[in-house]
Amino acid sequence: MTAVFSLQDVTLGYDRHPAVHHLTGSFASGSLTAVVGPNGSGKSTLLKGLIGRLAPLDGRLERNGLHQRDIAYLPQQAEIDRSFPISVMDMVLLGHWRTIGLFRRVTHDQRAQAGEALHAVGLDDFDQHPVASLSAGQFQRLLFARMMLQNCPVILLDEPFAAIDPRTSADLLKVVLGWHGEGRTIVAVLHDLEQVQESFPDTLVIARELIAWGATREVLCAEHLLRARQMASVWDDRAGLPPRR
């Protein structure tokens, strides 16, 4: 199988301070991978590296011909201004950005597709509501509807189910599995290990370095998780000191 992202000894970080070191491996085309690890283990940093927002400090990261616009990226919620005066419909229509861009008008078909996407995430009657009136769970549904329209072959999700109700989480997981069924490549940062075991074929465990990467069955064992947790407590002890290099 061809790889969508291949990493060769990649180190990523900010201001020359590495957040995650020496990752080697690849995300196969059409794979559905969960990224797990303790807080501060570099999971979000890895996604930012994959999408190209952070250049590797060291090593090689290949996207194998993918453009940035072929990758849909769902950041953690804090990065979007949820009080902004925009309607749910207008927000979803942004998913068509690749075709409408700055200037082209939205066609009737595109509007219909937006309606279908809202239906698929259970927001049928909300199209004229202001975004600010949505709950956290509804807002997450809205972001998923927008990603449906983006129609990207590669999808990166940063904690898509954090801080939302279990029903929304279950509904949106179905959407993710649907994308997997359509052959898209998906990488999701997750916390709920049970959910990972049930639904995600592949798992990558990181704790500022690679702990394990492969089939979820083999990777999510007690030994790996214990190691990840130990790595986490080691950094906590050093938290006040400057990074090593």
Added chain:
Amino acid sequence: MDLYAALLQPFVEFGFMRRALVACLALSLGSGPVGVLLVLRRMSLVGDALSHAVLSGAATAFMIAGLSFVAMSLGGFIAGLVVAMLSGAVARMTPQREDASFAAFCVISLALGVLIVSTHGSNIDLMHVLFGTILAVDDASLLLIVSVATLTLIMLAVFGRGLIVECFDPGFLRASGGPGAILHFVFLTLVVLNLVAGFHALGTLMAIGLMILPAAVSRFWAHEVAMLAALSSLIAFASGYVGLLFSYHANLASGPAIILVAGGVYIASFAFGSHGSLRAQFLMRRRLEA
């Protein structure tokens, strides 16, 4: 005094009042929507910083070229753009956030402006231009104000979608390969242009008022960008009209009178508006308790 004498006669009788009113109308059309975007981006203080830059630019131009309309407009425009670019560059190249670098350049340019004005402080012409002379708007400044308003509306029509997305979800725009940096530049240029237009009528220190206050007011009454923009233009123009009448009848300085009327509308909206005002919050709480 009857209604006609109070509300219309000054404009019918005096050409300078009619000019002032037209200047207010044009300024409102441009500054209203630009102000809405500025407030939505939480960049109100950046607008303030840019207005100080325009002040020092216009003052410098006055020193070099004397009381030349073209030189002072150009000076203000260039200084505004330079500060906008420098602040953006500092924010991009250093860990310092953009609001901090804008504040730094704001104080620097304000000090520079005040220094220049104080050395020529006795000059009545300079004081007029720096602190506003809406009652003496001449053909050239009226032309400039109207051109800026026209250009602003055209740019907003062309780049509206991009400007809104860049404001609301810049991460998405970047990830979709949208031209975020260019849009940001277009937006800052529009802010500076409208400040330059405003300073001929209201003075550099008051120009920002007609941008920020109506936009802040409209947030208490509407929840959709196009509606906010229309409302804030309307409020700006109404403030201009009422402010001009006040200044005419009570013999007050026109610039501050206009801004104070807008300020009064702001305080009333803050108390009684339909969205998020004290009244709206009170009603919401009562409904929840009932």
